[in-house]
Amino acid sequence: MNQIQAVTVERDEGYWTHPDLPEWDEGTPRAECIAWAAANGGDFVVIWFEADAPENLIERYFDDGDIDISDWNPVCDKVGSFLLSIHDTEDGPVALFFAPNEQEGK
Template identity: 30%
Template sequence: MLTPETVNRNQDGDWTHSELLKFGGDREYIPKREWDDWCRFQGIETANRSMESELDEDHPAFMRHFDDCEPGSVGWEPEPPGPEWHMLSIHDTEDGPVVIWYREATSEVEPGND
């Protein structure tokens, strides 16, 4: 399983785990099957959240991004779904900022065995 890393967000408020950077490189899109295989290999499950679904429209981070057209997730401090979840990435997309959380997989699938 991935080892949690210290989250040091950049000037845009974005950050990505080093192992995800190695896997995805600078690709904007990873096909679902490839993503699922990588997660299974890592022994993790993920949960995605978007700024748009988590923040009210009058939140400063929401207004900065969507109203002022300043890209990034500055000012958004998303909470993990639970104590066992760790940040995998927080970054901007075509639909606005998203955060990806991960934790050790709870399914019976053996990590790295396909």
């Protein structure tokens, strides 16, 4: 299996999914997702829009119903991490990053 790699991100209204990310849905067991990340040599980092975005963007999304989140630019502070997805959930937008495990000797 080829490990997942970073690719160019081209967001549509702020949303995007890595082309090599499996097509998971609400019914996908968490253990399956974690196993996929481990097989690719890393872990997931989740950043929630409501906890990360500026207040004006949060108000625009939740209060005004404007789903365009292009102005939200979440950043993962884990070394080597890259974006896997920015998608909507029942609780609002979320950014999913992949963070490679640190390799010994580096």
